[in-house]
Amino acid sequence: MSTPAPSSSRALLVWGVALAAYVVAVLNRSSLGVAGLETTERFDVGASLLATFAVAQLVVYAGLQIPVGVLLDRLGPRLLIAGGAVLMGLGQLVLALATEVPGALLGRVLVGAGDAMTFVSVIRLIPAWFPVRRVPLLTQVTGAVGQLGQILSAVPLVLVLHGRGWGAAFGSLAVLGLAAALVVASLVRDSPDDAGRTHRRRRPGAAGERTAAEVLRARAPRPADGGALRAVVREPGVWLGFWVHFLTPFSSQVVVLLWGFSFFVEGQGRTTGEASALLSVNVVAAIVSGPLLGELAARRPGRRTGTALVIAVAVALAWVAVLGPPGSRPLGVLVAFSVVVAVGGPASLIGFDVARSCVTPARLGTATGLVNTGGFVAALASMLAIGVALDVLAPGGDRDLDAYRWAFALMAVPWVLGVVGLLVSRARTRAAHPGIAL
Known part of the structure; x- marks a missing residue:
């Protein structure tokens, strides 16, 4: 049994x-x-206007991904994670006090801006601190464990919202965000060097314990051509990662971020407690499946994009099973639906691993930002389209299962677009990088 590295x-x-x-x-x-x-x-x-709240948040999130990626390569993850937590705390405070639509929109915009800085920064820390063989698994664990936040929103936040009211619920989120910023600023460092450690001399045979960033840097030095954004945009492997991220998670985000709770209550006739439980099932399924997908990506890198395609097809079939037959579905079917759709979330993280295989560390933040726009572009377009369709199909606000069925059917459009984009970009990436398993 090997001795753990001192770091x-x-x-x-x-x-x-x-x-x-x-x-x-x-x-x-x-x-x-x-x-x-x-x-x-x-x-x-x-x-429609309710969807606009979520869409405004996601437009800001997706729109900031590339600028945040560029800043990430320049400023480092610690500053962006702490700054993002501050912005989210301020956004929730604005929302807690808002009584009119403009205030609510401003709050969600601030939340989206802070959220945009967080995940890509956390992912950027992993190759700086851990050996390359552990990066795919830890990336999946990060995505999976992060979904505990959905359980916190579906259970304790709902309890506070129903028990203490709007202001208390969103005010508590503001305090939590500011506390997170303080802890990150105190304890997180961008790399072992920033933590005050000196590099140890390693024997040639100890390369397996080098961080992923060190291995990639030794393998491919920083390119000498134009800026980071231009180099990343011209890299087909980054676009392959983008389309993986576009295709797999967006319908789960539609369920979790906006329409799932209402669909289960209004469309399927479930109680609010059952709806919260179904959203929690979604989170648990993502947490369980994420590490399994990460281990598969680490051991079988040649199956990464094929796995993403299989999961995308399974998610589409799950939607057909729920929306196709007439009438509401049994609770067991809805549980199975929540599990299958949830797997699309961790499957999207395969996109980051694919992009990481094709870029150097100096471009990793920018590449991660571009990849991370994929699923959110698909999700925000779907959310807005569903909101508009629901208003057209149920103008009085009395939404039934048929209204949800036709509105959700619009998600077939980004699904087809994602499949085509993945297949085309995979062929281009294989031509550009014949030695990389995809």
Whole structure:
């Protein structure tokens, strides 16, 4: 049994604190999804305007991914994670005090901006602190454990919202965000060098314990051509990662971030407790499946994109099983649906691993930012289209299963686009990088 590297405890501490900040970010991101009915009543809005709240948040999130990636390569993850937590805390404070639509929109925009800084920064820390063989698994664990934030929104946040009211629920999120910023600023460091450690001389045979960033740097030095953004945009492997991320998670985000709770209650006739439980099942399934997918990506890199395609097909079939037959579905079918759809979330992280295989460390933040726009572009387009369709199909606000069925059918469009994009970009990546398993 090998002896752990001296930096392992420090690496786990840095990653653990950053991971906790990501849990808080997911809690903030998904808080509106469990408060959809209360949001409608508080601000007197219909489905289209309610969707606009979530879409505004995701537009900011997706739009900032590339700028955040560029800043990440320049400023490092610690500053961005802490700054993101501050922005989310301020956004939730604005939302807690808002009584009109403009204030609510401003709050969600601030939440989206802070959220945009968090995940890509946490992912950027992993190759700086851990050996390359552990990066795919830890990336999946990060994504999976981060989804605990959805459980926090679906259970304790709902309890506070129903028991203490709007202001207390969103005010508590503001305090939590500011506390997360303080802890990150105190304990997270961008790399072992920043933590005050000196490099140890390694024997040639000890390369397996080098961090992923060191291995990639030795393998491919920093390119001498134009800026980071231009180099990343011209890399087909980054676009392959983008399309993997576009295709696999967006319908799960539609369920968790906005329409799932209302669909289960209004469309399927479930109680609010059952709807919260179904959202929690989604999270548990993502947590369980994430590490399994990470281990598969580490051991069988040649199956990464094929796995993403299989999962995308399974998710599509799950939607057909729920929306196709007439009438509401039994609770067991909805549980199975929540499990299958949830796997699309961790499957999207395969996109980051694919992109990491094709770029150098100097471009990794920018590449991660571009990849991370994929699923959120698909999700925000779907959410807005569903909201508009629901208002057209149920103009009085009395949404039934048929209205949800036809509105959700619009998600077939981004699904087809994602499949085509993945297949085309995979062929181009294989031509550009014949030695990389995809």
